[in-house]
Amino acid sequence: MNATTGGETPFVHAGIAFGCDYNPEQWSPEVWREDVELMRQAGVDLVAVNIFGWSQLQRGPGEFDFADLDTVIELLHGAGIRINLGTGTASAPPWLSHAHPEILPVVADGTTRYPGGRQAWCPSSPVFREHALALVDAVAERYGSHPAIALWHVSNELGCHNALCYDEASAAAFRSWLQRRYITIDALNAAWGTSFWSQRYGDWAEILPPLLTLSSRNPMQTIDFHRFSSDELLDYYRGEVTAIRRHSSVPVTTNFMVTAHIRNLDYWSWAPEMDVIANDHYLDHRLGEPVTELSFAADLTRGLSGGAPWLLMESATSAVNWQPYNIAKEPGEFTRNSLSHVARGADGICFFQWRASVQGSEKFHSAMLPHAGTDSAVWREVVELGSILNRLGEVAGSRVVADVALVFSWESWWAFDGESRPSQGVDYLQQVHASYGALRDLGLTVDIVAPGASLEGYRLVVVPALYMVSDAQATVVNEHIAQGGHALVTFFSGIADEDDRVRLGGYPGAFRDALGVRVEEFVPLPPEVRVTLDSGESARLWGERLSTTTASVVSRFSEGALAGIPAFTRNEHGAGVAWYLATVLEADALRELFGRVASEAGVVPFSDAAGHDVEVVRRVAEGRSYAFVINHSHSAIEVQVSGRELITGADAVGSVTVPAGAVRVVRQESAS
Structure with a gap:
């Protein structure tokens, strides 16, 4: 059953899975046995192996040697640890690229x-x-x-570097993808607007990928290339699944990268192909608010799963190795981060990686078993997290409830952040995160939905900066409002259709x-400029020459060239x-604005205690x-x-006290 069908997602086992990536090829067989014993001590019950195993x-x-992998699988199986088995294809071995250099990727400069x-x-x-x-x-x-095989792990982070x-x-x-999409070259020319700059094509053979040019490139050529590239990797994923299915009926997935710095795959189109939705985060x-982005990514991953439980395939116990400044987590922080994912729908928490490498590019990436060994704060927190997840096992299978939907689009992200836009001072994800952050700070739980997805049951729908949207997708929002829903739309939304064609009028x-x-016109503001609204707020980066037709004005610009022009409106x-x-x-001002809109829509937080520094999220199961x-x-x-508070085992009578930096999970016997 696909994750987005609305039924129960097939999962690796009952309870909350606790796992890791394991790379035994980096260690001797003596270390393997020690590792398996330590995994049992930590409560690890799901281990991903053979992620980068091709060259081993x-x-x-034609020279396959499975002896070492056989040994590792039997060691894990003997310890009662289930396996997330990688296909090993993430990186080609040197012998293959040496024999066939034509497999190597080419970037936009050729x-x-x-x-x-x-x-x-x-x-x-x-090849x-x-x-x-x-x-x-x-x-x-x-x-x-x-x-022992509980899950198949296709490749690894597909498209992270080579999308x-x-x-x-x-x-x-x-070219073949374009022919299937447009059928005729005339239809492609119409969709791409090739009458501009004498770009009209007369034959499919004339079309290239959007390699770097002396000027800006055709926007629709780049958008379609993103679409093609996402589809091409998805087609590759299907190829691996077909090979697996000849021999196994175990669920298959791959690890998505729902995160702020990866944008090249449209996971809305990928999600129905997954047996389990899995994400790396x-x-x-x-980022200015990394913890807020964590919550957003978790909610978006749940959206990809159609509300069903999902798996956090990779996370970090402490610092990573690939940011300019790799910040170590404070004591308790990685437990808190992990349980934030569980709160927002994850039924499994896994880490990269089990044992910290001593060589290679990721040797300074944190791990469950750090270089310092078991006499370390990280190891002790790993063991404690394993115990906590075991105590939370009954939460598995429950679902998050939300009254607010936020519409998010990878295609709009590609189009909004194109080369020729009104302002380089704003970008799509920045605006999405701002809207989401305001809702989170109000204590509101948010479902992230695709353009065109059903909005039934949501009291409030938020549409931030949805620049590219089809008529059919826009109709879903417009009809939701007409039928009694509430919606908040932010600037630069609804501008272009799916062919990046600007709507006139x-x-x-x-x-x-x-x-x-x-x-009538966009009025971008330089980054250093601030303008005041008549309601007292400070506005920046963007303005518009806006007039109302049927809307009432809530606030106006009060100074500068936009003085007197509406900045925030309400329309019945x-x-x-x-x-x-x-x-x-x-x-602060955006949060107050969202608070007013949410209040009128009848959306209230689950708890008055929720805010920027306190998340209160509810998962619900029958009874x-x-x-x-x-x-x-x-x-x-x-x-x-x-x-009943599940982490401490104490009863919460009227209230629960949550220490600084900690998490508490309270079971209530009847869901409202």
């Missing part, structure tokens, strides 16, 4: 990228696919019926009538209410609910909730 399993064409890192292969390369699928077939044939490849194999595959300290295009406003449309924000507000209280602050808090 196959020293040359130059080749070479082995020595990882993912040094082109997704469209028929790579032939060899990779032969490996998958051999692995699946050998282990497909092994009782966009510009070589001739990719060019040929891109690491705190990104390059005034912005915000597809949402203009429902919002009751008309925008059908039986519902539509709000429009035409600028960027500071976080019971679980209140997760996550305290990110440096002071103890008291939350009004009664029931």
